[in-house]
Amino acid sequence: xxxxxxxxxxxxxxxxxxxxxxxxxxxxxxxxxxxxxxxxxxxxxxxxxxxxxxxxxxxxxxxxxxxxxxxxxxxxxxxxxxxxxxxxxxxxxxxxxxxxxxxxxxxxxxxxxxxxxxxxxxxxxxxxxxxxxxxxxxxxxxxxxxxxxxxxxx
Amino acid sequence: xxxxxxxxxxxxxxxxxxxxxxxxxxxxxxxxxxxxxxxxxxxxxxxxxxxxxxxxxxxxxxxxxxxxxxxxxxxxxxxxxxxxxxxxxxxxxxxxxxxxxxxxxxxxxxxxxxxxxxxxxxxxxxxxxxxxxxxxxxxxxxxxxxxxxxxxxxxxxxxxxxxxxxxxxxxxxxxxxxxxxxxxxxxxxxxxxxxxxxxxxxxxxxxxxxxxxxxxxxxxxxxxxxxxxxxxxxxxxxxxxxxxxxxxxxxxxxxxxxxxxxxxxxxxxxxxxxxxxxxxxxxxxxxxxxxxxxxxxxxxxxxxxxxxxxxxxxxxxxxxxxxxxxxxxxxxxxxxxxxxxxxxxxxxxxxxxxxxxxxxxxxxxxxxxxxxxxxxxxxxxxxxxxxx
Numbered sequence: 001x002x003x004x005x006x007x008x009x010x011x012x013x014x015x016x017x018x019x020x021x022x023x024x025x026x027x028x029x030x031x032x033x034x035x036x037x038x039x040x041x042x043x044x045x046x047x048x049x050x051x052x053x054x055x056x057x058x059x060x061x062x063x064x065x066x067x068x069x070x071x072x073x074x075x076x077x078x079x080x081x082x083x084x085x086x087x088x089x090x091x092x093x094x095x096x097x098x099x100x101x102x103x104x105x106x107x108x109x110x111x112x113x114x115x116x117x118x119x120x121x122x123x124x125x126x127x128x129x130x131x132x133x134x135x136x137x138x139x140x141x142x143x144x145x146x147x148x149x150x151x152x153x154x
Numbered sequence: 155x156x157x158x159x160x161x162x163x164x165x166x167x168x169x170x171x172x173x174x175x176x177x178x179x180x181x182x183x184x185x186x187x188x189x190x191x192x193x194x195x196x197x198x199x200x201x202x203x204x205x206x207x208x209x210x211x212x213x214x215x216x217x218x219x220x221x222x223x224x225x226x227x228x229x230x231x232x233x234x235x236x237x238x239x240x241x242x243x244x245x246x247x248x249x250x251x252x253x254x255x256x257x258x259x260x261x262x263x264x265x266x267x268x269x270x271x272x273x274x275x276x277x278x279x280x281x282x283x284x285x286x287x288x289x290x291x292x293x294x295x296x297x298x299x300x301x302x303x304x305x306x307x308x309x310x311x312x313x314x315x316x317x318x319x320x321x322x323x324x325x326x327x328x329x330x331x332x333x334x335x336x337x338x339x340x341x342x343x344x345x346x347x348x349x350x351x352x353x354x355x356x357x358x359x360x361x362x363x364x365x366x367x368x369x370x371x372x373x374x375x376x377x378x379x380x381x382x383x384x385x386x387x388x389x390x391x392x393x394x395x396x397x398x399x400x401x402x403x404x405x406x407x408x409x410x411x412x413x414x415x416x417x418x419x420x421x422x423x424x425x426x427x428x429x430x431x432x433x434x435x436x437x438x439x440x441x442x443x444x445x446x447x448x449x450x451x452x453x454x455x456x457x458x459x460x461x462x463x464x465x466x467x468x469x470x471x472x473x474x475x476x477x478x479x480x481x482x483x484x485x486x487x488x489x490x491x492x493x494x495x496x497x498x499x500x501x502x503x504x505x506x507x508x509x510x511x512x513x514x515x516x517x518x519x520x521x522x523x524x525x526x527x528x529x530x531x532x533x534x535x536x537x538x539x540x541x542x
Contacts, residue, residue: 006174013213017284025285049405051286057400076404077307079299080356081292086276089289096290098300098404107404109290120356129307145286 028052033143039104041065047105070102071135072154078112078127093117099133099151114152126153156254158542160381160388162374163192164500169369169488170338171270177212181224181266181370188262188372189226193385196226200258203248205235206267206492211277225264238281239440240396240527241265242371242495243534247394249375259377265493266370274366282529287403292355294442295363297529299355301408302445308409309460317357319463320444321348324361324486326472327441331483333512338367338488357445364442369490371497378542389503392520393425393537403529414453414526414533425537430455435518436478436505438498440525442485450524481505481513495525499536506540
């Protein structure tokens with residue numbers, strides 16, 4: 001059978017979700033709304049985990065001690081996204097990166113902004129691993145991860 | 155003690171854009187080919203293990219129910235395993251466990267994907283949890299691009315040198331795919347083509363990235379006593395391991411990448427391999443992105459940390475080299491994700507039994523098959539050999 005003879009059934013599957021944030025993420029985002037980034041310290045390995053966790057994934061013990069970390073940090077790594085896909089948070093190009101926040105022991109995923117994305121040379125000059133960045137907060141935070149618009153080079 | 159287990163049959167579809175068949179028809183094509191290769195019928199199969207990407211990719215939940223007939227699963231245990239990119243190696247390892255345990259003698263492993271019926275990057279983005287990470291993964295290329303940057307920085311490697319090595323890998327694999335009648339992308343390219351191709355997620359360019367493929371693969375595993383009675387020379391499973399990492403991408407290091415290191419180290423230990431570069435003749439490394447393949451060379455002990463570019467520059471991992479990687483053209487040229495890891499196992503079995511046709515590495519006796527899954531979270535390795 002040639003390809004032209006095959007027909008297609010087309011449908012959209014639409015599924016709304018309502019995800020519980022549980023007590024730890026609820027508290028994290030309450031603090032986030034006040035422009036604070038909170039982690040929890042593992043009593044065993046002493047790492048400060050960000051975002052805050054109920055327990056340490058390596059030591060598997062509860063992490064009840066809350067610690068505020070800085071909204072400044074250094075770039076651990078980054079990617080310039082230049083292709084389109086469904087469910088994308090914004091139109092490309094944009095930069096995502098892992099930020100090592102001051103006071104945290106794990107990387108924090110977010111957008112990196114504040115550069116002219118049309119100019120690759122400028123991006124390469126200003127966005128560097130190890131480079132200092134700080135959070136640019138929304139004027140009116142809503143209590144979700146996009147309350148930080150992006151991290152910008154200092 | 156686990157029983158000895160061998161691959162006794164392998165079948166795969168022609169991979170690529172397969173709009174002309176439905177999903178069950180695609181799976182049937184691979185299963186039928188594997189049964190024919192092994193010279194058996196579904197009556198000889200004791201259990202079926204199958205898997206694919208998250209079902210959103212094809213829009214049908216629990217697809218092993220829908221695909222049950224094409225999997226020849228009537229009257230048998232039918233188990234689905236899904237670990238994203240590493241699904242194919244997880245399926246193979248699960249099939250191995252079934253046989254090694256002594257509970258089943260002959261087990262059919264099937265991996266399948268139809269990536270052109272939906273936006274696959276859209277489905278992949280749903281793998282990230284929605285509270286903290288989903289908006290920032292940038293699809294699979296974004297994650298691998300971050301890893302590439304980190305790799306270059308860690309060892310202070312000039313970006314131009316790493317890009318050139320990655321481009322040579324791409325050219326090599328595309329050339330290999332021309333020898334593989336089942337491969338999706340079959341075209342001759344140059345280093346300049348790769349270096350000048352469109353940026354997908356800087357520094358990753360179009361020709362550094364695998365395609366979205368439709369395809370299926372089936373591998374038949376049998377216990378030692380049975381395996382010796384099959385018409386094909388068995389490819390013995392000598393070692394295997396699988397390791398995972400934390401749910402948060404920022405929790406662990408993706409350059410000195412523990413899940414990949416542990417998976418290889420433990421598989422080598424089981425197979426008695428002490429010097430992988432000398433003792434492995436061919437490697438089907440999971441390589442959806444050229445840059446990531448460099449990192450795997452190091453995690454698998456083919457070279458010292460930071461030295462992967464040299465392996466490429468000296469031709470060690472290329473056609474005709476000491477340890478050729480991806481003679482099939484690899485994931486870079488063919489990636490029906492749920493099948494991809496299982497294709498690595500099937501290709502490794504073909505290599506060690508001298509049945510790989512035009513893509514045969516002369517005299518290959520020991521092969522490595524590998525797959526990686528999740529947001530750089532999971533790695534699985536299997537070692538196959540011509541000798542028990």
